[in-house]
Amino acid sequence: MTNPRVRVGVLGCGNVGAALVNTIAEEGATIAERTGIALEVTRVAVRSTSRDRGVDLAPEVFTTDAATVVGADDVDVVVEVIGGIEPARELILDALKAGKPVITANKELLANHGAELYVAAELAGVDLLFEAAVAGGIPLMRPLRESLIGEPITRVMGIVNGTTNYILTQMTEAGVSYQQALAEAQSLGYAERDPTADVEGYDAGAKAAILATIAFGMKVVAGDVYHEGISSITTTDIEFARRLGYEVKLLAVAEQIDGDDGPEVAVRVHPAMVPATHPLASVRDSFNAVFVEGAKVGDLMFYGRGAGGDPTASAVLGDVLDASTNLRKGSSGSFGSLGRARIRSIDDLESAYYLNLEVADRAGVLATVAGVFGRHAVSIQSMEQEGLGEEARIVFITHQAVERDMQSTLHDLRELDEVRGVQTVLRVVGD
16 A cells, blocks of 8 residues: 655755755655655755755755745645744745644744744644754653643743853863853854854743743743843853852743732743752753653653754654644644733742852951842852952852842942952752
């Protein structure tokens, strides 16, 4: 018996698109044997048809008109890997309206217009799948959407940007500066020439918005996410962290919190000191890991390569097969009803903090500084001091404190003549 054929149209043929086409060619026979589905790439949209894409497809498969791929009669499933908001949004909506399942790796689009796309997929009765949008090759979206759909998830916390994790790993293990580590990341292709989206937390913020939406069943967009980057982190901070039993990581954190008027969602991205005993502390180089905490299931961790052509294409291919199976059955996955998220302000959250202050090295300074903490009800857990010639460095770890109170403390510290500078402030994650 001949396996039913599913014809795939691919929008974009860069690293991920090319890897997907090659994987389908290389593994097609095995896929057909195991799933009963014969995949065939029938159309590919590219910016230029003259460029060698490194794939074995006939020239007539390629086109510069992405809309013709979406509307073609010989395309059953659409894969979008061009990125950006437009024309990706319009193309995906057109595909869904035509009754064609869509697989996308577009985190920026989903973080800003996901709710619109989810509704369109529901109305069309076809799949919109995006396993590769958050953590590359790590299976994460499917467990959250299916396996854990009935689980009361309280927190999702993870390392979802490989560029920043590579930089922090180099600073930790090789002792190089932020600028040196960034330059190396760029030379290896981990960081873009303009690394702002990665190092300032925007990339991780988009992923955090998607995670929060799926984990909590509420509409969360990129603009709801508080973010800080890693560009101010120094090797001194990393050394103090290690001395105190911590590793510095850029974390994406999404929490569901009981509020006065119902559940609230807090979503943020920032560097943090993670206990060396925590599973996330051992995640090195460009690897990603996401820690899911549920009221019933307890703690789960998903770990693997969060970027790269082959790992991401693997996740895309899994979605293609899921969508193809559902298409044959005339069914699709459902997002359910997404509620409106009440976003809790960062000012109302609590955390422990690490502070690195440079102060005048003279009698009475420590008492003056401690007095500022006391005025704002920020309790000091531990303190270390070292001389720097005519100045001194004081490093504090606080007990849990409200962000608003911490910010007031920092404001007043900066006003003191005795304080030469507040060098670094990091949140501290508990065990």
